[in-house]
Amino acid sequence: MKILIDNPTQQSTPLPARGDSLSSLAICKSHWEDSPYFDGWKEYARNPYHPINNSSGIIQMALAENQLSLDLLENWLYTHPEASIWAEEGVSRFREIASYQDNLGLPACRTAIAMFMEEVGGRKAKFERDRIVLTAGAIAAHEVLTFCLADPGEAFLVPTPYYPGFDRDLKWRTGVELIPVHCSSCNDFQITIPALEAAYQQARARNITVKGLLIINPSNPLGTTMDTSTLRNLLSFVYEKNIHLVCDEIYSGSVFSHPKFTSIAEILATDKISQTDRVHIVYSLYKDLGLPDFQVGIIYSYNDTVVTAARRMSSFSMVSSQTQHLIASMLPDTEFVREYLAENSKRLRKRHEMFVSGLRVAGINCLNSNAGLFCWADLRHLLQSHDQEGEIRLWKIILKEIGLNVSPGSSCHCSEPGWFKFCFANMNDQTVQESLNRIQLFMESKK
Amino acid sequence: MKILIDNPTQQSTPLPARGDSLSSLAICKSHWEDSPYFDGWKEYARNPYHPINNSSGIIQMALAENQLSLDLLENWLYTHPEASIWAEEGVSRFREIASYQDNLGLPACRTAIAMFMEEVGGRKAKFERDRIVLTAGAIAAHEVLTFCLADPGEAFLVPTPYYPGFDRDLKWRTGVELIPVHCSSCNDFQITIPALEAAYQQARARNITVKGLLIINPSNPLGTTMDTSTLRNLLSFVYEKNIHLVCDEIYSGSVFSHPKFTSIAEILATDKISQTDRVHIVYSLYKDLGLPDFQVGIIYSYNDTVVTAARRMSSFSMVSSQTQHLIASMLPDTEFVREYLAENSKRLRKRHEMFVSGLRVAGINCLNSNAGLFCWADLRHLLQSHDQEGEIRLWKIILKEIGLNVSPGSSCHCSEPGWFKFCFANMNDQTVQESLNRIQLFMESKK
Numbered sequence: 001m002k003i004l005i006d007n008p009t010q011q012s013t014p015l016p017a018r019g020d021s022l023s024s025l026a027i028c029k030s031h032w033e034d035s036p037y038f039d040g041w042k043e044y045a046r047n048p049y050h051p052i053n054n055s056s057g058i059i060q061m062a063l064a065e066n067q068l069s070l071d072l073l074e075n076w077l078y079t080h081p082e083a084s085i086w087a088e089e090g091v092s093r094f095r096e097i098a099s100y101q102d103n104l105g106l107p108a109c110r111t112a113i114a115m116f117m118e119e120v121g122g123r124k125a126k127f128e129r130d131r132i133v134l135t136a137g138a139i140a141a142h143e144v145l146t147f148c149l150a151d152p153g154e155a156f157l158v159p160t161p162y163y164p165g166f167d168r169d170l171k172w173r174t175g176v177e178l179i180p181v182h183c184s185s186c187n188d189f190q191i192t193i194p195a196l197e198a199a200y201q202q203a204r205a206r207n208i209t210v211k212g213l214l215i216i217n218p219s220n221p222l223g224t225t226m227d228t229s230t231l232r233n234l235l236s237f238v239y240e241k242n243i244h245l246v247c248d249e250i251y252s253g254s255v256f257s258h259p260k261f262t263s264i265a266e267i268l269a270t271d272k273i274s275q276t277d278r279v280h281i282v283y284s285l286y287k288d289l290g291l292p293d294f295q296v297g298i299i300y301s302y303n304d305t306v307v308t309a310a311r312r313m314s315s316f317s318m319v320s321s322q323t324q325h326l327i328a329s330m331l332p333d334t335e336f337v338r339e340y341l342a343e344n345s346k347r348l349r350k351r352h353e354m355f356v357s358g359l360r361v362a363g364i365n366c367l368n369s370n371a372g373l374f375c376w377a378d379l380r381h382l383l384q385s386h387d388q389e390g391e392i393r394l395w396k397i398i399l400k401e402i403g404l405n406v407s408p409g410s411s412c413h414c415s416e417p418g419w420f421k422f423c424f425a426n427m428n429d430q431t432v433q434e435s436l437n438r439i440q441l442f443m444e445s446k447k
Numbered sequence: 448m449k450i451l452i453d454n455p456t457q458q459s460t461p462l463p464a465r466g467d468s469l470s471s472l473a474i475c476k477s478h479w480e481d482s483p484y485f486d487g488w489k490e491y492a493r494n495p496y497h498p499i500n501n502s503s504g505i506i507q508m509a510l511a512e513n514q515l516s517l518d519l520l521e522n523w524l525y526t527h528p529e530a531s532i533w534a535e536e537g538v539s540r541f542r543e544i545a546s547y548q549d550n551l552g553l554p555a556c557r558t559a560i561a562m563f564m565e566e567v568g569g570r571k572a573k574f575e576r577d578r579i580v581l582t583a584g585a586i587a588a589h590e591v592l593t594f595c596l597a598d599p600g601e602a603f604l605v606p607t608p609y610y611p612g613f614d615r616d617l618k619w620r621t622g623v624e625l626i627p628v629h630c631s632s633c634n635d636f637q638i639t640i641p642a643l644e645a646a647y648q649q650a651r652a653r654n655i656t657v658k659g660l661l662i663i664n665p666s667n668p669l670g671t672t673m674d675t676s677t678l679r680n681l682l683s684f685v686y687e688k689n690i691h692l693v694c695d696e697i698y699s700g701s702v703f704s705h706p707k708f709t710s711i712a713e714i715l716a717t718d719k720i721s722q723t724d725r726v727h728i729v730y731s732l733y734k735d736l737g738l739p740d741f742q743v744g745i746i747y748s749y750n751d752t753v754v755t756a757a758r759r760m761s762s763f764s765m766v767s768s769q770t771q772h773l774i775a776s777m778l779p780d781t782e783f784v785r786e787y788l789a790e791n792s793k794r795l796r797k798r799h800e801m802f803v804s805g806l807r808v809a810g811i812n813c814l815n816s817n818a819g820l821f822c823w824a825d826l827r828h829l830l831q832s833h834d835q836e837g838e839i840r841l842w843k844i845i846l847k848e849i850g851l852n853v854s855p856g857s858s859c860h861c862s863e864p865g866w867f868k869f870c871f872a873n874m875n876d877q878t879v880q881e882s883l884n885r886i887q888l889f890m891e892s893k894k
Contacts (some may be wrong), residue, residue, distance in 0.1 A: 017660050019656065019657055020725050020754070021748075022596060023594060023595055024596075025594050025595050025598075025600075026595040026752060026753060027756075031756060031759045084531050136766070137764075139765075140583075140762075140763045147472050148470055150470050187665065208468055209466065242467045243467060244466070244467060250793060269483070278467050294767050294768060294769055295583070295765040295766065295767045303469075305474065307470065308478075309469070309472065312615075313619075313620070315586050315587075315592050316616075317587060317763060318584045318740075319742065320583070320742045320743075322767065322769055326769065408753070
């Protein structure tokens with residue numbers, strides 16, 4: 001065991017913090033933003049593409065945002081003044097909405113979100129309103145859940161490639177570790193039990209307590225959905241190891257072709273699993289409803305203690321009641337929701353096809369995918385050296401010469417150099433075409 | 448110095464956490480809610496007063512919320528459809544508003560808040576837009592600032608009595624300590640340098656690093672403003688000790704009689720203090736604008752590193768862009784803002800006078816106050832025993848027999864038993880009268 005003793009003879013004691021110094025969190029290495037993912041964003045911010053004002057600027061393809069269906073939302077808003085606090089129909093509710101709520105969130109908002117999650121999951125599982133905890137955005141939902149499940153120094157296994165922001169979002173303030181589980185292109189980056197087992201055993205050998213497995217389904221950055229047998233295997237794994245399963249399902253309503261999405265909630269319901277208290281879902285209205293900056297994150301936990309603790313922690317991250325009121329008004333409109341999801345899926349499929357086939361013509365293949373706002377492109381044949389350095393060199397060429405901000409696989413902890421994530425739903429057709437033209441020109445120059 | 452050594456012989460090592468256990472935060476003692484402050488809220492929730500449906504229910508007087516001027520906000524909303532995303536005037540901006548922002552927040556929103564803070568401070572100091580960090584509520588602003596300034600185990604000095612929620616909000620996830628600085632009724636609970644010095648030296652003797660002094664001005668729960676000489680003394684103290692000064696100014700627009708409010712920003716400007724990077728202000732639109740559940744918290748820091756770190760941390764606690772748009776539309780309407788602040792102040796003064804004089808008639812005196820949504824009542828003559836036990840016994844009588852949920856001084860760390868905080872702005876005149884009737888009946892029964 002480790003014990004503390006006083007040793008007055010040694011002089012290398014770190015000095016006690018000066019009162020005017022800042023915390024280690026505030027002064028830590030670039031606040032975990034020292035990765036190409038964040039560097040690319042900063043480079044883009046300095047020189048953003050605009051078709052007229054800055055036609056040689058950088059096109060933002062690292063932003064997983066859905067701008068394809070905003071017109072559907074606009075139409076709904078315009079025809080539903082009662083959801084506003086402005087119109088005569090809504091202003092009567094202003095007092096109630098503006099007034100101090102407890103941190104549960106408006107019941108009508110949570111009911112509406114439960115209904116929406118059921119709809120997105122194909123009505124295969126029920127969601128209970130009172131297991132929904134609202135947070136100001138999906139990042140907050142993930143952080144709150146991490147605070148609830150693990151102590152500093154404890155860890156989650158995370159299959160690679162995974163969303164680059166997790167390293168900052170989940171580790172910075174919680175002190176929790178993420179342990180990559182390496183998946184490979186030989187089976188299209190599917191998670192295997194041997195890979196999980198190896199990562200788990202390595203963590204144990206390093207004396208690290210593994211508290212859970214964190215999966216993203218549909219995957220960010222792969223754009224693929226997990227099949228039921230994989231989900232069942234993962235459940236068996238977490239039950240065998242006595243650890244938690246956190247399922248990030250924030251792209252579940254952004255599936256645009258077969259196979260369909262299966263929520264972990266569906267497996268729990270279908271298999272009539274009784275011990276569900278190790279399963280937790282993170283959801284949001286960021287991606288599936290094109291409402292990114294309205295900041296509605298959701299924790300759905302089957303564990304009562306987690307629901308209670310997370311709800312209390314959500315005091316640090318409350319959703320504006322103005323926005324809760326909008327959600328509570330919009331999502332129970334089942335007809336609108338179904339039409340929106342169907343039409344949005346159609347538009348995503350079309351955009352995906354446009355971009356992926358454009359890449360194919362240029363000589364670049366992508367992993368087959370059926371979901372998400374991005375594709376996972378195989379640029380291995382363009383690497384000068386088949387290592388991370390070669391990948392970063394190519395990433396810099398894409399950023400600075402081709403003028404596209406994309407995410408290199410290494411920022412997603414992908415262990416095979418040469419894969420890149422391209423986002424395609426945060427722009428109009430013309431901008432997609434401009435990005436494809438640039439890529440084609442570049443590829444031709446390589447011949 | 449302290450060093451770590453391995454000692455394999457000892458057997459008292461805590462067992463490694465089981466993977467399916469929760470974090471110590473999630474399972475800690477009632478999540479810091481084991482105080483009469485939170486108990487009273489729970490009791491109220493079980494039996495809330497309603498003039499018709501539950502006329503013997505508990506009246507909520509522990510809620511510092513301003514419902515006196517909501518009609519002014521309603522009128523503004525109703526006559527300004529351009530601030531909505533519904534009306535024709537607003538829907539054109541929906542795309543821009545709904546789209547993914549960086550964590551800076553909308554520039555127009557931050558500009559509007561800076562203007563509002565200047566107005567509230569009597570235009571005696573300038574606030575820079577780019578020093579404003581937005582968070583989802585004031586609780587989040589305080590927590591983010593604490594995360595930025597102190598490491599776990601480090602501490603802030605906090606003059607008593609102070610807002611009961613701080614013990615949970617500032618300590619729970621950050622691991623930071625709060626050290627009460629005892630103030631007394633002999634000088635109307637004003638902060639003195641000897642009391643600060645004593646608390647500081649006691650902390651040092653316990654080997655605790657003091658990182659800052661946290662003050663609430665206007666005070667919650669006292670309802671008093673700090674004069675300029677006190678503020679100057681506090682500044683000298685923090686400079687001498689090389690520590691930070693955090694000023695919670697969330698009631699600065701809720702001053703209803705003389706003396707006027709003086710922001711720490713005014714002192715920094717007037718005294719032309721150049722080294723300002725240890726001063727940080729927490730503000731919000733909760734109290735002063737009657738928009739509690741719209742969740743707009745503000746950190747204003749003079750320290751560039753804190754601004755950068757806090758802005759990145761605000762990813763965990765984002766303000767809905769829908770609400771940012773509303774703020775950006777409403778607050779630049781200077782005429783409305785000035786009328787609102789003046790009228791709101793007049794209504795608060797009237798309500799304060801009504802309640803305090805009612806208490807006086809019943810035989811209860813309050814500390815003289817000029818701000819806030821509450822008063823600090825002296826019930827020492829009603830104690831059966833002059834200790835904390837006696838105070839809690841009286842608090843239970845007030846809660847269960849009189850049917851008022853108020854906050855006992857001990858929940859605010861007041862070291863003198865018998866003081867209670869009564870909130871008076873979260874109800875209409877009839878409910879205030881009902882509370883006064885009940886108090887008078889109770890006092891008569893004591894004669």
